[in-house]
Amino acid sequence: MSSPLNFHLEQYDGPLDLLLDLIRKQEINIYDIPIARITQQYLEYMQKAAEMDIELSAEFVYMAATLIHIKSRMLLPRDPELDKLLPEEDPRQELVDRLLEHERFKSAAEMLQQKRVVEEAVWSNPQIAQFRAEDDDPGLAVTLFDLVKTFQTVMERAKHRPVYEVDTEDVSVPDMIRYLRNVFDQESGPVSARDLFERQRSRRAMICLFLALLELVKLQALGLTQPDSFGEIGLKRLKGFEAAFAGGETLAAIEQGYN
């Protein structure tokens, strides 16, 4: 019995490729694989590859073990009584299914390759650039009217918003506490601490804001968050927020302390 692979050692992309080649070259019925013969040829190939220093991947070894396992299962006699109760599947079935599935995708790959050959013989010469050069940028889906109207809405909103005006010259810590109360009355989510500080127009305002924050954190009206280490510090309203401003006493006490 001569192996079909005696004369040249082809490279295979994987064990399924090798098996399919063995089966197809010898015109073997894939639904009735002579497993002993194929296993022997498979192992011969692996040996030759080793002799020629061709490195085979782990899948080749795994497939060899699978083949030997199937071979041994086919050699084992089955209890005919058990077969009646629980007919055993052909031990080769799973392998055959995998081989057929693999072969279908090999054909699909070939079909794709043929389609590429056609595409490479087809050329296109679109002239859209000539028409595009004239108006480069897409227009805005907004008109000047929209712009003005939007600005008006913003200004209207600003007018009706209860804003606590902080006089930058003689701003105090209690001023800033009231300011923060205003901010967090509207914002339930975290607010960037940096944004708050950047809004301040004077050094004094920033210091007062900082002290006000400390007071509110101490009262557990506000909490500090920092999602990433060295990341942005955020401020968040806590459960104690309402309580801290409920009575006037706590605020009054703080006011006393700073005056």
Added chain:
Amino acid sequence: MQEMDAAQLAPQLSEDRSSEDAQLQAILEAIVYITDEPLTAQQIAAAIGQPIDKIKRLLDQLVAEFAKLEHGLSIREIAGGYKMATKAEHHEAVRAFVKKLTPPLKLSLPALETLAVIAYKQPVTTPEIMDIRGVQGAGVIKTLLDRKLIAEAGRKDVVGRPLTYKTTKEFLVQFGLKDLKELPTLKEFEELGRLELVEESAQAEPAVEHPAADA
């Protein structure tokens, strides 16, 4: 009747020739399409190894074919060569089509609000914008910068030296403004709103008067 006879005879006599002609004409069409520079009949004839007379005749046929009303392309003789192009009478339609293909930029409401604030209050810092809008979040500034509608305008001389922003020339172009002075003031806008109401009620009148005018 004579024509019919000729038509009946022709296929048998010249089937090979006409099929060969059709084949060659197809090749000419493909070649004229693919080349950007006008090709002379001579160049084509030499490249595909065919007599120049034949190529010239077939090119003329091709020119005549595309000259028909139902074709939007034409093969024109330019600088002694042949070149394919869209017909001039469809340029408007094609241009309008290309323009519609690139969808106009949509601005989100926060972006539009921010742009409006910058337009009217420039140069303005991010904290100031947020103050006016009463909203946190400066993410839209980047969008507007990317779309070149606004640009940085130096730092403001206050604590922290925050960056200021201004609108760009692109902004003027997009909104059809000659300069920033052309931006309507809010007062003008409010008056416009009042006029609109008047106009709307005025508009109904002619519709009522119309029959009377006719009579």
Added chain:
Amino acid sequence: MQEMDAAQLAPQLSEDRSSEDAQLQAILEAIVYITDEPLTAQQIAAAIGQPIDKIKRLLDQLVAEFAKLEHGLSIREIAGGYKMATKAEHHEAVRAFVKKLTPPLKLSLPALETLAVIAYKQPVTTPEIMDIRGVQGAGVIKTLLDRKLIAEAGRKDVVGRPLTYKTTKEFLVQFGLKDLKELPTLKEFEELGRLELVEESAQAEPAVEHPAADA
């Protein structure tokens, strides 16, 4: 005779309509000529403000017209849209004139196989692909991603939540496919394999029959 009567009546009844159709068809030809990305009938209909049914009908007419032997160009349906290109059968003649040759997309057999698995099984995970191919090695996945032939398609809701892959529009364009439905079914490949032996011996016949069918 009946046909002639109909033909004689037709021009007067529908002259306006057919001239309008010719005009529209010319515009479609020009549009399909200039565009680089395949355009859907819907896009075209929306952009030129015409009913989609009409546009579809005229596009089909245009496709049929250019499919004729005497045309070297064709209007192909690719990736759900229409695009003009030279016919593949004239590639030899055209190649001599093509200046900017598109770099051929050379894919290794393993890459093509992987692409085939993704095309048929999408969305599919790397382990599933390796299972079918019987080989480890996700290296080709990166190649396919780099060439934009495949894209990530979310995570599969199984242990480890592996990424899944799908083919892209670029895949359809590169392989000249109208849509994924145009791919032959896997079952067809199986039958094809079985038929191959039978067909090989029979292959000579259709080639002989072809001219007879034309006459």
